[in-house]
Amino acid sequence: MFNEILTVWSNQPGISATIWLAILVFVAYLGRNPAHQLIYSTGRAIYAACRLFAASLRRLEASLQRRNKEVVMAMGQDASERAIEREFHRVNAVVTRDLSAYPALHRQISDTIDKIEEDYQAATDAPPLPPAWLEAVDSIASIPRTGDATVCSILDNIGKTLEDAHQETQKAYRKSTLERHKLLGAMQPQWRNLGQSLTRVKETIDGLEERSIEIDKQMKSYEAIRNGEDTAARTLSSSSLTQFFISTLVLVIAVFGGLINFQLIALPMSEMVGGASYIGPMKTSDIAALVIIMVEIAMGLFLMESLRITNLFPIIGSMDDKMRKRMVVITFSILAILATVEASLAYMRDLLALDREALTQSLAGGTVVEASFRWIPSIGQMVLGFILPFALAFVAIPLESFIHSLRTVLGAIALSVIHALAFTARLIGGTARQVARMLVNLYDLFIMLPLGIERLVTSSIGRKADKPETGESEPVRAELAKTKVYMREQS
Amino acid sequence: MKKLILSTVLCLGLAACSEPRSNARAVYLLLDTSGTYTAEMDKAQKIMNYLLATLDSGDSIAIARIDSGSFSEKDIIAKVTFDDRPSTANQQKRMFKDKIDEFVNNTKRGSRHTDITGGMLQASEYLEETGAGERYVLIFSDLEEDLQKGHIRDFPISLPDIHVVALNVTKLRSDNIDPRDYLKRLDLWEKRVYQAGGTWGVINDLERMDRLIAQR
Numbered sequence: 001m002f003n004e005i006l007t008v009w010s011n012q013p014g015i016s017a018t019i020w021l022a023i024l025v026f027v028a029y030l031g032r033n034p035a036h037q038l039i040y041s042t043g044r045a046i047y048a049a050c051r052l053f054a055a056s057l058r059r060l061e062a063s064l065q066r067r068n069k070e071v072v073m074a075m076g077q078d079a080s081e082r083a084i085e086r087e088f089h090r091v092n093a094v095v096t097r098d099l100s101a102y103p104a105l106h107r108q109i110s111d112t113i114d115k116i117e118e119d120y121q122a123a124t125d126a127p128p129l130p131p132a133w134l135e136a137v138d139s140i141a142s143i144p145r146t147g148d149a150t151v152c153s154i155l156d157n158i159g160k161t162l163e164d165a166h167q168e169t170q171k172a173y174r175k176s177t178l179e180r181h182k183l184l185g186a187m188q189p190q191w192r193n194l195g196q197s198l199t200r201v202k203e204t205i206d207g208l209e210e211r212s213i214e215i216d217k218q219m220k221s222y223e224a225i226r227n228g229e230d231t232a233a234r235t236l237s238s239s240s241l242t243q244f245f246i247s248t249l250v251l252v253i254a255v256f257g258g259l260i261n262f263q264l265i266a267l268p269m270s271e272m273v274g275g276a277s278y279i280g281p282m283k284t285s286d287i288a289a290l291v292i293i294m295v296e297i298a299m300g301l302f303l304m305e306s307l308r309i310t311n312l313f314p315i316i317g318s319m320d321d322k323m324r325k326r327m328v329v330i331t332f333s334i335l336a337i338l339a340t341v342e343a344s345l346a347y348m349r350d351l352l353a354l355d356r357e358a359l360t361q362s363l364a365g366g367t368v369v370e371a372s373f374r375w376i377p378s379i380g381q382m383v384l385g386f387i388l389p390f391a392l393a394f395v396a397i398p399l400e401s402f403i404h405s406l407r408t409v410l411g412a413i414a415l416s417v418i419h420a421l422a423f424t425a426r427l428i429g430g431t432a433r434q435v436a437r438m439l440v441n442l443y444d445l446f447i448m449l450p451l452g453i454e455r456l457v458t459s460s461i462g463r464k465a466d467k468p469e470t471g472e473s474e475p476v477r478a479e480l481a482k483t484k485v486y487m488r489e490q491s
Numbered sequence: 492m493k494k495l496i497l498s499t500v501l502c503l504g505l506a507a508c509s510e511p512r513s514n515a516r517a518v519y520l521l522l523d524t525s526g527t528y529t530a531e532m533d534k535a536q537k538i539m540n541y542l543l544a545t546l547d548s549g550d551s552i553a554i555a556r557i558d559s560g561s562f563s564e565k566d567i568i569a570k571v572t573f574d575d576r577p578s579t580a581n582q583q584k585r586m587f588k589d590k591i592d593e594f595v596n597n598t599k600r601g602s603r604h605t606d607i608t609g610g611m612l613q614a615s616e617y618l619e620e621t622g623a624g625e626r627y628v629l630i631f632s633d634l635e636e637d638l639q640k641g642h643i644r645d646f647p648i649s650l651p652d653i654h655v656v657a658l659n660v661t662k663l664r665s666d667n668i669d670p671r672d673y674l675k676r677l678d679l680w681e682k683r684v685y686q687a688g689g690t691w692g693v694i695n696d697l698e699r700m701d702r703l704i705a706q707r
Contacts (some may be wrong), residue, residue, distance in 0.1 A: 270548065275549065276575045359585065
């Protein structure tokens with residue numbers, strides 16, 4: 001068919017092709033203006049559609065960004081409120097525990113101070129002074145003994161009396177000093193007691209001060225969140241991402257723990273529900289084992305909720321304390337029962353494995369050998385079977401973090417995707433516009449021969465001034481003008 | 492959207508209502524007891540042990556001998572469908588092994604003729620009855636059929652969805668003179684099995700038994 005069309009003008013394909021080409025160039029020259037308009041309008045249409053799409057994407061991006069920020073802020077506000085509430089609870093505990101006894105402590109300190117003061121007063125009492133006549137007697141006793149023996153004897157007696165009086169005074173003084181020392185010694189425990197009481201008060205006050213610093217920090221953060229500051233939003237987003245990665249890591253670890261748990265109970269489950277029945281492509285025993293693990297995780301979730309460690313189910317958190325405590329007991333009991341069941345299943349698994357091993361050995365023609373210390377792996381499996389359900393119960397904590405942070409992460413991913421789409425749309429629009437221009441130039445290149453002739457003709461008939469020198473068509477000029485306007489707007 | 496959800500639910504419901512394909516496996520092992528093959532019984536015992544170790548709860552196994560007229564229940568040496576409980580299944584395997592050991596120890600004299608087709612017909616019947624999803628006929632023989640006078644076996648047999656595997660196909664003395672006889676024998680059985688709707692395979696090296704049935 002193609003060959004027939006090609007050789008319609010001549011038997012020689014070269015000549016025929018040249019004629020076809022000439023016809024094509026001529027036809028293209030005739031349809032130059034409509035063709036230019038078609039190319040430009042197509043380019044403009046694609047460009048406008050892409051710009052419109054990009055603009056709507058930008059609006060969507062802005063809206064999503066706002067929504068993400070709101071969500072992050074709300075989450076941060078909630079977390080801050082919980083943290084502040086917790087700090088106030090702690091302050092309340094300190095006040096209730098330590099400062100409630102403060103009046104009694106104050107009375108004790110006051111009593112101690114009074115006692116010390118009394119003792120001090122008692123300790124500072126002046127010692128008994130020697131009688132006032134002693135100085136006169138002393139003067140008489142110190143008169144030189146020069147005369148009468150009787151006088152001398154009297155003077156000696158006076159001197160002796162004086163000596164005795166001194167002795168008595170000294171004795172009394174010593175006694176009073178001893179009493180003062182006793183009083184001062186008795187004050188020592190009072191001081192110590194006072195010191196200890198004051199230290200207790202200081203510790204309490206220090207604790208309160210630390211709490212108040214923490215509350216101040218939380219309050220600042222809370223205020224920043226309430227004010228909708230960008231810094232707070234960025235910090236919260238970053239914190240959410242960190243939480244997301246950490247919780248994902250812990251969940252992956254939990255999944256591996258779940259797999260080990262599954263391996264422990266899947267085989268003995270076939271002893272309970274049969275090893276030959278299937279639900280779809282899966283063994284019923286495998287599904288039963290999975291169900292047990294899922295129930296354990298669910299019980300763990302409820303337990304953590306009841307203990308108010310997590311907050312995935314507000315209805316549990318808002319229950320009254322009595323009901324909540326009942327729920328704690330029930331979920332913990334179910335978990336303990338399931339753990340016991342798992343431990344027994346793990347033991348059964350060991351027995352089954354032993355039986356299978358013995359059978360395999362007998363089939364292989366060997367004699368069944370009793371392994372030493374076989375009880376160690378048995379006990380190990382039982383302990384593992386008992387502990388793993390409780391360990392899985394704690395999955396609730398990373399799960400909550402994962403769910404909360406997932407919203408932020410998904411929001412960030414959606415933002416990136418929308419941003420990339422908007423960029424791509426703008427790129428396609430711009431490229432389409434440029435390609436349209438390039439196609440117009442290519443078109444003119446294709447018909448350059450008739451265009452050249454046209455230029456020669458027009459110049460020869462002297463109407464060169466009316467025609468543009470560049471030989472650009474009307475649509476090209478219009479497009480160039482639009483481009484200039486656009487460039488000006490952009491700049 | 493609603494239509495899509497409705498149609499998906501409908502499809503899933505229909506799929507759930509359809510009869511599920513059984514996941515159980517059934518194996519029928521045919522032991523050639525003719526002529527010199529009685530000397531190969533220790534190999535057959537190994538195959539049987541491998542099968543017992545591989546098969547699981549819910550699976551079935553039967554072992555039958557190929558003699559002068561094999562289309563008979565009397566030729567089935569032992570058969571069992573393993574219990575759902577693994578511990579009971581292990582007990583059944585032990586008892587099965589004891590039966591086969593007894594048979595192998597008491598087999599001293601081979602049969603005069605070899606009726607493989609009759610054995611395969613019997614195997615097909617047994618496997619059909621088990622209702623297993625995967626069905627195997629294992630033939631422990633040199634595949635040289637030698638029918639008793641008057642026995643008719645030259646008609647198309649039916650082995651739908653049954654994997655037929657020839658094990659330890661020994662070469663006869665005549666095969667050494669003209670190996671084409673051996674190849675012809677294999678070709679003949681392959682054609683018969685494919686025509687019967689089954690699949691065909693040969694395992695001569697018993698170390699490669701793991702290719703036979705995958706362990707679960």
